[in-house]
Amino acid sequence: MCYWRREVGDLNTLTQRLGRRVSGILTRSNTDIALPVIVGLTSSDVTEATVPTTVTIPANQTSVEFVISAVDDDLLDGTQTVTITATASGYANGQSAIDITDAERLALTFTLSTISEKDGRTQGIVRRGNTDVALSVTTVLVSSDITEATVTDTVTMLANESEVAFTVNVVNDLQVDGNQSVQIVASHLGYEPASSGSILVSDDD
Numbered sequence: 001m002c003y004w005r006r007e008v009g010d011l012n013t014l015t016q017r018l019g020r021r022v023s024g025i026l027t028r029s030n031t032d033i034a035l036p037v038i039v040g041l042t043s044s045d046v047t048e049a050t051v052p053t054t055v056t057i058p059a060n061q062t063s064v065e066f067v068i069s070a071v072d073d074d075l076l077d078g079t080q081t082v083t084i085t086a087t088a089s090g091y092a093n094g095q096s097a098i099d100i101t102d103a104e105r106l107a108l109t110f111t112l113s114t115i116s117e118k119d120g121r122t123q124g125i126v127r128r129g130n131t132d133v134a135l136s137v138t139t140v141l142v143s144s145d146i147t148e149a150t151v152t153d154t155v156t157m158l159a160n161e162s163e164v165a166f167t168v169n170v171v172n173d174l175q176v177d178g179n180q181s182v183q184i185v186a187s188h189l190g191y192e193p194a195s196s197g198s199i200l201v202s203d204d205d
């Protein structure tokens, strides 16, 4: 017998966040293993995941580990499946697929981090960091405490724009309630996890 196969082990998904890595395992099934074998590796999409050009299964070993590295692109491109192919002289090709998940985030900032109840409002900005901005994106906004501050339900970044402003309205509650921290969460399917930021609503009663 003279063929081999490649295994990814338990990990069939790799996130591209921070260019994460997993190990692949390259195995030969023949039992005459006195000689090393040099194996060529290719990725079907090097914009998503890369592998070493070659890896050597040492003499007297049936397998060796190699590293699969995710590429942290700046595209909102969802999960992409990449096929890793291994080739070696005298062996049938080995192939296995791995899913590369996306890792884009929205950013949320506020003009003021502290607002007095009497000041009424401040401005928030939602930004997207991905560079493929041909499509508009409607972001859902939620306030953790609408008795202190409210926001519009949704805000839309237009096509070819990377940010949009919205208003945070502060509630003047006429109660002696001290300073209250309110968390605003911006979320959109595809950007994981959701982004949040806090403002402090200071009391004026």
Ligand SMILES: [Ca+2]
Pocket (backbone or CB within 6 Å): 016, 072, 073, 074, 075, 076, 077, 078, 102, 103, 104
């Ligand atoms: Ca991405």
Ligand SMILES: [Ca+2]
Pocket (backbone or CB within 6 Å): 016, 048, 073, 075, 077, 078, 080, 100, 101, 102
């Ligand atoms: Ca990607």
Ligand SMILES: [Ca+2]
Pocket (backbone or CB within 6 Å): 117, 148, 171, 173, 177, 178, 180, 201, 202, 203
């Ligand atoms: Ca209050």
Ligand SMILES: [Ca+2]
Pocket (backbone or CB within 6 Å): 117, 172, 173, 174, 175, 176, 177, 178, 203, 204, 205
């Ligand atoms: Ca108050």
